[in-house]
Amino acid sequence: MTSVNDIQNDKIASTLIKIETLQKEYEVILQQYQESVKNYITSLQTNSNNFIALKGRSWWGTSGLAEGPVSSQEECENMCANSPECSGATFNPVKHYCWTRKGNSKLTVGRDDDYALLTEQKSLLSTMKKLNEKLLSLNNQISNELTNITPEVDAQNKEKEIKQQQLNSSYEKLLEQKVELDNQLQDYYTIENEEENQSIVVNQQNVSLRFWILITCLVLIFTIKRIVGATTLTVEMIYWLTIIIILIILTYTFSTPAGFMMFFVSILGIFLYISYK
DSSP states (O other): OOOHHHHHHHHHHHHHHHHHHHHHHHHHHHHHHHHHHHHHHHHHHHTOOOEEEEETEEOOOSEEEEEEEOSSHHHHHHHHHTOTTEEEEEEETTTTEEEEEESOOOOEEOOTTOEEEEEHHHHHHHHHHHHHHHHHHHHHHHHHHHHHSOOOSHHHHHHHHHHHHHHHHHHHHHHHHHHHHHHHHHHHHHHHHHHHHHHHHHHHHHHHHHHHHHHHHHHHHHHHHHHHTOSSOOHHHHHHHHHHHHHHHHGGGOOSHHHHHHHHHHHHHHHHHHHHO
16 A cells, blocks of 8 residues: 555655756756846947847737838838837738837737847847746746645755745846846837937927028018019019029928028028129
8 A cells, every 4th residue: 555655755756856847947048048138238238229030920019100011121120210119010021011010018929921020139128028037937836846845854855945045046136137127128118209209399490490491581582672672573583582492492301400500591691692782
């Protein structure tokens, strides 16, 4: 007959085998996590922000941005890079189509011919977060299995306590790193929002500057007309008026106040020339 001690020993042996299997998996994941941390630090030092393509995966963020047909993966990457809000994209080379997205989310399983496009730093952060969560889960499983072992043997009990201390220490470090990863991802999107707000302010300033340039030019045209005393438009006045309109239109191709100021000074010089001629 099987004794109670035999049953307990079998249970302990079975649990130890399970713990050993979990421990090996933990060590493999931990090595991958440490490698990802090194790669992320390297990307920060080199300021590398290239795109990484993940086959069979897709990135949908929290909401959509621009999408449409593209001829290559590079064109899809450029579509995302040109939008400050873009956090990633999904590219299908068979359909020649690109979906750019904004917001933070997890990678999802896509079609076999789909490619998730993420910046190198964001991809590494997402990988680190995923591995961190996996390590926390394995850590909990090992801790639970160790807790269920009846300390029948002092040596086994001592080994359990040592492993438990190591796991507790590792668990605390992983929790700290998880908080840091969450903060870094949050900072990433905060910077994106600040850049978007700055872009809106600059565009508003540019529109205001164009408006006042147009008003100034109209005032100058009527002032010169009064000074020269002309009652009708001459060929020369039409010629200079055409030049002024062209210069005003060209200011819309500039994106900085300095560019608009240069055109404003040019226009003012032309009118001064006409007034003293």
